[in-house]
Amino acid sequence: MRITNSMMRSNSLWNINRNEELMSKYETQLSTGKKIQKPSDDPIVAVRALKFRTNVKEIAQYKTNSEDATSWLGVTEQALANTTKLLKRARDLCVQGSSDIFSTNDRNTIIAELNELKAQFVNEANVNYAGRYIFSGFKTDQPVTFTKTQNTVNYAITESIDAKNIEKFSTVVESGTPGKYVINDAYRVRLGYGDIASNITATIISPPTNITIDSTRLSTANDAYTPPAGQAYFLKDTGELIFNSDNVNGVAPAVPVPTTFDFAYNKINFEKGDLVPEQYHNCVNTTAIPNITYTKPKDEMVYQISYNQEITVNTMGNEVFTTDLARDFDEIINSVKNIMNDGTQKDSLKKDLLGNFFEGMLTKVDKHLNTVVREQSIIGSKMNRLELTINRLEDDNVNFTELLSLNENVNMTEAVINLKAQEIVYNASLASSSKLMQRTLMDFIN
Template sequence: MRVTNSMLSNTMLLNINRNMGGINRLYNQISTAKKIQVPSDDPITSARALKFRSNVSDNAQYQRNVSQGMAWMNVTEGAYNNVIDIIKSIKDRCLEAANGTLEAADRQAVAAQLAQLAKQLGTEMNVSYAGRYVFSGFRTNEPPMFDVQTDKSYRVTQDFGAYDIERTRFYQKLSADGVPETGRTDMIKLAYSLPSQAQNLILVDGAGNTITATPTSASAPDAYDSESLASGSANLITETGEIVLSSLDSPNITSLSVTYDKTGFMPGEPNPIVYFKCSELDSLGAVIKTYNMDGHDIMYEFSANTDLKINSLGYSTFTDKLYAELRNLGLLMENIPLSSQRQLQDKYRALGYAGAELEDAANRQMAEEKAVLSTVLHDRFNNMLSVCDSHLAIISREHTDLGARMNRLELVLTRLEQDESSYKELMSDNEDVDMMEAIMLKSSAEAAYQASLKAGANIVQMTLSNFI
């Protein structure tokens, strides 16, 4: 083949150009520290780079979610610890009260302590994280316990089971100086006291039978006497929100649904829209909105399609039942009528007793009253103890569940952190330049470039004409 000068210079230019292209590519890589600048530099690497980037980015989001979820669950856990402590204190109080014979002042003190502890429970239920009540499900703007008085009206439905029927003894004293009576009372406790004009009170048992409840004052004769109630009827104690069932009905009741309207709530009372199925009513009693607490699990996304529940609900922690027990026990303690020494002396003096006989008769009745009271209180406090125990069991279960979820979240976080570093490593392997290698390559490319310049310059200069 004939070789001409233009061939030499074309080839030289082509080679120099290729060398420059190589240096340019290496320079780009070194100065950006990335193997590729545009997808067409290496489509496979670029597709992988996008994949890894989105993995890293998703991972960062999941980690943000974990820290949000952790913070929320820490707040919840703190509340649980406090609630457990409080319930234990309640138990201690009840234990003391059940075993001793309490004087009036002691009863007042126990009542005050229980009220205080109930209030503390309410405060624990109202803990918030970043301005959101953690025990309210999705209704994070609604405190589980009202913190201010409200005039709203709600139609509340409360469901009771057979185990919610407290079978205990009542204490009744029909006159100031009369002998107290006691007897069987089977009752359930509503979350709220209902005024006598309580409207729309409907009780339906599990078999579909309606029970008619008559509003009754706590002090009315036989208000608490289950045995005096006919089947299908019940008494609503308006001051306390207790419903006394007929002893004919109570053994057969498997469940009981109670619906009632309640207007106006005091601070510390449970918020019906966080606790119950309820409807908000307007001033004419028409339903505006209906709420229920089904499906209020707040779940955060901690990896693709893995959602974990982070919240716990107030109604399964400090239940309305416990609230009602505490409130009613407090009310009971505050309002136990015992005859005073003077009343008894007046009574027996009027009956013609005098001197030592008078003293005897008065003391005898006093002892009798105290004995009755003691039996009733013993029953009540024991009941309260078992309520506390069953709540502690529930709360421990919830607490354990929460702890398990927190553990799981920590594991998730560990895995996310591991994933992050491995994704970042993959990403770096894929798209980052190995500097040492690149600089070495650049040096050898520079050497090749210089050599091609030098050799080319020498060769193209020479022709035969130089020697003629």
């Protein structure tokens, strides 16, 4: 085959261009620090780079979610820790109040402190994180309690109470002799609110069929807490359903257990610190136009903290700051005030009754304390889990970032060597081509 000068020039130009392209490639790698500049340079590297970049971004988001969840749980834990301290102090006060060595005036001082503790309970229930109320579920713009008195808002509330929640408590009744009183045990179930709208009769939707319920009584009546056998009194002003003691203790007609008492009632007057009904009950805001219907919330704020891993960060106020907690404190405070101001009772009777009240409150405080401590332990376990998750995410971030670097980034030492080697080849191709191109027709004439 005859090799012409034209063919030699073409081959030389092709080789020079190819060497120049390779040198440009290594120069670009050296200047950018990356192995490839476009997917077609190496599709496998490109695909792996996309995967690793996605992993790194996901890990960063999971870490952010975990840190946000930790912050939310931290605020919740602090609020519960404060509540635990308040309840422990309330317990100490109840122990003091139940002691016989304390006079009625001493117990009045205890009530003053309990009143301050109740106000602080309200503050803890309404604690917020970055302007979001943490115990309100999805309604983070709404506090758990009313922050000011509301006299115009009307709620139609439906509330269910299990008969197993019938509680025994002490009250004062006439002994049968005018001017003489004795302590009497009474049995009740209690609604979340007292002072039910006086112009609206509360309806008990599903009472025991064998007991008649009288809804006309008020707590101020002499026989309000001593219904006859086979009858129960619903006290509208205190929100209590009072049972005959014999019926509760199994004497026919006995209160069947389990039985659920479903109440439908209206509540209008709300004081500052009262619980917001839509946070605790199925209810309808009849003041709003059109009316707004609410279902008792059980909201779960879920954060995704890792691959296929989620965690619920919120605690519902209705699970910790219960209606019983609020009403128990209101009741002990109001009861002691009423006893102290009652001039018809002897000091000895007052002392005994106050002791009974504080002793009963002691049991209730222990129950509330157990509820809060249990929730606090749940929060603590979640925070421990988040700490472990964050540590693992940090390790994953290091690993995937290293894999991303190994996949994308060029080895600088290798890149410099490749560039210098290619530069030598390129210069050699230029030199050899220049020698070839210097030949003329005269070089072939002998």
